[in-house]
Amino acid sequence: MLNTATATAVPAALAAHPYAAGGGPGWWIVFPILWFLLFATVVFLIARRARRYGPPWARGGAGGVGVLGERYARGEIDEAEYRQRLAVLKEDRR
Numbered sequence: 001m002l003n004t005a006t007a008t009a010v011p012a013a014l015a016a017h018p019y020a021a022g023g024g025p026g027w028w029i030v031f032p033i034l035w036f037l038l039f040a041t042v043v044f045l046i047a048r049r050a051r052r053y054g055p056p057w058a059r060g061g062a063g064g065v066g067v068l069g070e071r072y073a074r075g076e077i078d079e080a081e082y083r084q085r086l087a088v089l090k091e092d093r094r
Contacts, residue, residue: 064089 068089072082 065086068077068082068085071077072079077085
């Protein structure tokens with residue numbers, strides 16, 4: 001059974017500290033928003049990096065060898081010219 005002192009002390013304590021009773025400006029929403037912003041930032045940075053550098057398989061070879069391989073694949077040069085230019089490029093690397 002509640003006595004009169006307890007019955008008046010509890011509402012007075014809640015009035016003095018409204019946030020302790022779950023009231024307040026809604027701080028419970030701040031942390032999910034912060035987690036969402038952190039997640040969105042990470043996804044944005046990864047997507048920007050992927051757009052900037054492209055996937056590894058689309059970068060082509062190393063410099064001139066990659067360009068030469070693309071020209072051969074498109075049919076701009078024949079096999080003999082490809083091998084001749086490739087030999088020159090590999091010779092320059094040494």
